[in-house]
Amino acid sequence: MQRFFRHYDRFQVYQVKSLLDEAGIPCFVKNELVQGAIGEIPPMDSEPEVWLQDPSWAAKANQIVDAFKAEQAAISADNKNDWACRECGQISEYQFAICWQCQAPRSVVEE
Ligand SMILES: [Zn+2]
Structure with a gap:
């Protein structure tokens, strides 16, 4: 062993x-x-x-x-990448789970 x-x-x-x-x-x-x-x-x-x-x-x-x-x-x-909101395009920092501008939930953007 x-x-x-x-x-x-x-x-x-x-x-x-x-x-x-x-x-x-x-x-x-x-x-x-x-x-x-x-x-x-x-x-x-x-x-x-x-x-x-x-x-x-x-x-x-x-x-x-x-x-x-x-x-x-x-x-x-x-998980440490900033992310772009799918609704409004706003860039949010990685620690936020929702868009600070329009409150849309974070989602993975398909590229
Ligand atoms: Zn947004």
Whole structure:
């Protein structure tokens, strides 16, 4: 067995786990039940981890995680773009969910 991935955000750990599951790579999550109080940062050694049953899957698993990380980075970069209102064309900053000029909800502009 081999520790493969760890992250303080258990959501990401489970995302990785389910991607590996989909790819048919045998794996399991450790430390999933160790959690401090809300708002408390758990110690490093209790972060949830994904382990591979068999280290020979590591190369394939790494490809999957690299793609996952690239996707995450793209999403967060995307969310930091200012956006143009589909109704009035007004440019709003990324943190606003509605157009400040006409209150239309933010929507993805198809290019
Ligand atoms: Zn607008």
